[in-house]
Amino acid sequence: MIRAELRGLLGRKLRTILTAVAIILGVAMVSGTFVLTDSIDKAFNSIFTDSRQGSDAVITGKAATSTNNGSNAPTIPESVLAKVQSLPDVKAAEGNVGGDAHLIGSNGKAIVFGGAPNLGFSIPHGASRFNPLTLVEGDWPHGQEVVVDKKTAGKKHIAIGDTIGIQAQGPIVRLKVSGLVKFGNVGIGGATLAGFDLPTAQALFDKKGQLDEIDVAAKSGVSDQKLLAQLRSVIPPNSQARTAAQQAAEDAKDTNTFISFLRGFLLAFGGIALFVGSFVIANSLSITIAQRTREFATYRTMGATRRQVLRAIVVEALVIGTAASVTGLFIGLALAKGLFRLFDAVGFTLPNSGIIFATRTAIVSMIVGVIVTLVASLRPAVRATRVPPIAAVREGSTLPPSRFARFRTVGSAIVTAAGFAALLYGLFGKHLGTKGVLIWMGVGALLIFVGVSMLSVRFIRPLAWALGWPATRIGGTAGWLARDNARRNPQRTASTAAALMIGLALVTLVAMLAAGITASFRGAVNKIWTNADYAITAQNNFDPIPIAAANAVAKVPGVEAVANVRTGDARAFGKNFFATAVNPPGGSIFQLDWKEGSQAVFSRLGADGAFIDDGYAKKHNLRIGSPIDMTFSSGAHKVFFVRGIFNPPTGGSPFGTVTISQAAWDELNENPENLYSFVRMSGGDTPQNAAKLDQALKRYPDAKEATRQKFIDNQISGLNSILNIFYVLLALSVIVSLFGIVNTLVLTVFERTREIGMLRAIGMTRRQVRRMIRHESVITALIGGVLGIVLGIVLGGLLIARVDFIVFSLPVFSLIVFAIAAIFVGILAAIFPARRAARLNVLEALQYE
């Protein structure tokens, strides 16, 4: 009997494949995610390990405000190097500095590949054991020379002997290219490399007489412990010594966080696709099982038990699930490559050292795919066991209604309500960690989707009637029939539409959040940016920019005021936070909503004044005059006194939790940098003024000016990129639901063979048949679309009600696009089934038994 069922599966190849696609796509996403993140992980790890290969220990500055050593870590005096070198067990040591260094292309613009870093560093002794680079051509740099990586050189046509611009902390410096290098065998993504000799690097990064790290090699036979102990005896207190392996792990910390975030993020979309896929599978199986009622009844007349029927269907699902999972697993490999390209295309080139296919990837993908299929098959399988043997002798037998059919509405209402309860608890519940919030929200959303899809059966008839109205106008008789067909099996229409509903609800939710963030950000900028004409930002809109750029702008004729916002980490009350500093012109450029204090606070901050946002004031019970003991990443600390408290607008402000004066900041921080500068000019924002600024910024290619409108657009463009990634990833779920519609239609056409034959016999043209199927498809898709959009708005509204910095804003245009997309999905899904229906041979269709 199981063999018979499996044979049947082969006999229904097309339907089986269409059903399997739903799982294949989801599993592909899961396996693709693992392959992608494993590959990036390996690439990053080899980068970090390779770069420490020649060292036994590494000395770095210890940032007082965070555990990882970012660019804000303090430097080490160069004199420490000699002390290290003279230690008895040290064989060799080398001091290095590094930082962001932009290569300037022949067009005068910084060479940037997506969001990848532009790394600059010293190469003190050419091919020393500490240098992870290989010289491909030319010589190591000396004096006013630079080596660049071969990939960048190739792409930008940089040759040995050329003179290129380099911008690090100061204005552009022109250096001669002495050689081309490469980093091991690892693709370093879109990163650019620029290496200098030590004095040049120190000058470029404004670290004269200072080092960022000292790489140490021990004499043979010296243990790590012994080496570290010796090093620790000579290094300054705000620095630390680690083994090379520890340092590599430390270097990898940030990227590991990023990779696990990326993995979770992508897996979530894989999960969504699988969830949608489970609806498609459940629906397809329900329909095929309904169509095989007589088959199951025949088994029963021959003495097959219910359990045997159940087993046959479960085995069938198991086979579909396994085959689909294996297929998905391998498509995932291709998808990983595709994702590399996708990230590349949106400006996020990832490093690559070959595709990694781990055993875990195969196991997880298989388990997830098979389990989802099995779970989805349970309900249809249980219903099949309820087919009575007498159905074998009855014409047109249908599946008996489920035992729980009459509790259906109540049950689905309870599921929906439970879903909303879980979601609300996740959103507003107290003392939930991030994980708790996400889990409650996830479970809530899941239940809501299941509940609404079940509940929607009740609304299918009126919805199809209303949404099918245009079809009756456009399609004539075919349209009328399409509408009636969509309404005749509400259960089926509802399940088919539900798959699309989920995708569209999530798309709508994302669009709502994006619209809310955009609107609140725009509002905030308009509120705060009251008296400036231009903002100076990094090319990518969020990196810090050298102070020299703002200084250059200040000298431009016609500039009346330049307000800088410095930024960095700080620590107070035992917590790290994002601190900022501002100079006195801020008072005439920004307008803050003061709870305590006034605009005058900007110029009264002095050496120990601070203004804070209201949330921080409430949290730590701070009033005017309260002290805040702040520690900066350099390790310096100082007590500041609250001079003002402001209410940040919904969309946030350029200021951090605590803002001090620029003068105090520069005294306490090494290498201060601006996040933004805002400029007021006589005459306002005119083309002439913009040209003047551009001229001044020419030597700072990473900086750019923007008017208020442009500034808003620039900041939002980052959001739009993220939004597009969401759309692309959610499109996967929509594609799964599209296959769901195709499958339902194919099965429906098969089921209505005789009926379609009859319609053709009484004079319906092939065209009209196609139209009938197409309209039914569009009506189904529209039901899913409308339900999804409404649900998305509700979910988005709830989320926005919880999140302080987003305002409720309906992205009307996007919603219209989504509705049109739903219609398009319907049309697309109908193409193939409609052709099949139109091709039916009338005579055969009528004789069909």
Added chain:
Amino acid sequence: MNSNGAVVTATDLSRRYGEGEAAVDALRGVSLSVGAGELVAVMGPSGSGKSTLMHLLAALDKPTGGTVTIAGEDVGKLSDRGVTLLRRKHIGFVFQFFNLLPMLSAEENVLLPLSIAGEKPDPEFFKGLMDRVGLADRADHRPSELSGGQQQRVAIARALVAQPTVVFADEPTGNLDSRTGAAILELLRASTTDLGQTMVMVTHDAQAASIADRVLFLADGAIARELPRSPAATILATMSEIS
């Protein structure tokens, strides 16, 4: 009723569909017994209740009154599982529309009841059966590659393969032309004569009923007449008398 050697008995069987004023009595107190090795035909015009009777005798449906016993078991007292096991062991079916599984070969279709019961066929009996139904050379064909008559032969072999206590045949010639139908009837008759297979056949075809050892005539849900083995003409005459 005489229950000596009876393998199927019905006592005061009634079946009512619907409730209240709309209720229809399809069967009103039918009693009968089928002896071992007997071929009984049930005849009657449309709506006489003959199909209902067969459904009840074959434990496909539950009576609203009365009892059915098959091989000594009171069907009404069996659980769903009990009925299922009863079907495996004691009941075979021949359907009007054959109900073959299109994805299985003729041989696999025939063996299906045994495989469901987890049993192995007796190779000799099976070979003899395939020869008897004339399908030895078509064993590997799919139903779609067989004619209607051949398909019904497969179905008959399938009903006989487990050597059940009783085979129920529901209009076995209803979907066949008269020549093919005659051959099928011959096969059914031979099954009883040569193999001693007890059989209950529901039909409205007098030709089909003429092969039976005994013909029961149903009208308005009750047995109206009973004939011993009779030629088709007699049966036809009786039919027109009762309706």
